[in-house]
Amino acid sequence: MKNVAESGLLQPKPGIPILSPDELETPPLSLGQLTWRRFRRHRMAIFGSVTLFLIIIYAFGGMLVFSEADANRTDTGNALQPPSREHPYGTDTIGRDILARTIYGGQISIIIGLTAMVMEVILGVSIGSIAGFFGGKIDSFLMRMTEAMLIIPQIFLLLVIARIWAQSIPNLKLMGRTFSGSVLVIVFVIGITSWPYLARIVRAQFLSVKENDYILAARATGTSTRDIIIRHILPNSSAPIIVSATLSVAAAITLEAYISFLGLGVRPPTATWGNMLEGAYNYIETAWWLWFFPGMLIALTVLSINFLGDGLRDALDPHSRAA
């Protein structure tokens, strides 16, 4: 091609661009590329992702600057100090540095959010897919169970379960650090109370996807039920699952804050953004720095995750062809 063009015989008039074969045919975009393109256009989602990234760097990178001992060191002589050079975020009621505590508390809050989400997804997806795929009696049984979970106010359920189990798990040692056993309880409690919504979404997806001809075609080629669920129906349902999993991280962080604020969550000395608020309750007017920093971090994280989830919802929708 190039030689012919260079020989001058086929030289087009100046001003007409020469198209190489690559330019003549645009290769189709893959699903991932399309999703990324749509996501990129979503300003709030980009804002959310960037903020979230910064918060994660703050919580996990901060480890390099402050040790966990800094976060838990009490200094009653220096209690309730307003922000200063030495303590940029001030100190709490027993003189612990709030900056260091928001860093270590952030780690726990984010980890709680993620693990509770994983637990919720495992429960919700398995229950929803079994109910949706098999239908009939199994479906009725699982859905009645789901409804039973839904009619009990979640916060009430959370408090009761947290109260029963809060003290029963010993502290854990992991990677040289000690975690309050109550972290596990909180993850478990949030996971076990949050799956019903996801289960319903997954079930609805399965009900519609399983009626498609390609499921019948897959069965006709001898694909087993397990493979049909995992390899054929789940990928078709991934968009709503990803979106609601993202949003449930935010929900779990909020829920942890609720429970910890009410004093039934993660036990000190392990810090979380939620239990930092607990001690702040009596100082709302007198020591604003006690609640402002952890509160802002919770709000910012939840907001960013929600924007991210929103962006994903639009980006993963294959029907949206908007560039």
Added chain:
Amino acid sequence: MKQERILEVNDLRTRFHIAEGTVYAVNGVSFHLNHGEAIGVVGESGCGKSVTMMSIMRLIPIPPGEIASGQALYEGRDLLKLSESEMEDIRGKDIAMVFQDPMTAFNPVLTIGRQLGEPLRVHLGLSKEKINQRSIELLEQVGISDPPQHLLDYPHQFSGGMRQRAMIAMALACSPSILIADEPTTALDVTIQAQIVELVLRIREQMNMAVIWITHDLGVVAEIAERVLVMYAGFIVEEAIVDDLYGDPRHPYTQALLAALPRVDKRRDKRLQSIPGAPPNLLVAPTGCPFVQRCQFSFDRCRGEMPPLFQVGVNHRAACWLDVITGKER
């Protein structure tokens, strides 16, 4: 003679229990298929062609479906009595199916290659490279150009004809001994139809595969099948070698059906003949001949009793109380 039969179906009855009552979809169908033979199953929509084949493949949703009685002997084994996992081994490996609408028969979120490789993975347990290699061969065999590239494509990047070719490739993946084609050309335009028919004929010859071709297009049947079963309201009403069926139909329904065909060599200023009336309501349990309401020859006996398939010639059977040639009752 018995040895030759690869599939023998006896007295198959399939019903669906729905809110409105019971649908008698297949009412005692018996037929056989020899090794390497191609048979056509014709009949109008809702006459039980597909349900018969789906029952044999055990793809009927149960409930609401129910296979009330019957046998489907595949190489001596009754498919209707196998466990679900034994059946999974047979589907796609020994008996493969091609569906009517290639536009909906592929999973939109998986690549063609992944779906084409599925039977290879499930049944033959091949390695990834082997699957890829065999998939390329299969796409070549069904006439899709540049197979390595197309394996990475998603179904929406394929045209209807290409998808049906890919469907056929998928069905052929494990070299099945029976291919059930459920109206594979209905959703395609005429030129593509001809290509697909030609493709199946060629492959059938290469692989010595038995084919069951379901259609309501009598023209396609003449081209592809050696023997034809005519179905009506869940019954087989006539069974014959292709030439006999067209030249010497013995059931009033087959006669009416052939009379309704447009022909190139006939005058075109007349309206096409049609069969008066409508097929019977399948929600009513059949008692007599299902065609009785629309049959010009019907008499009392037809109403009360379903005629069995009478032998009317060599390899030619018809289910009618009347010998339509002589006008005598049987």
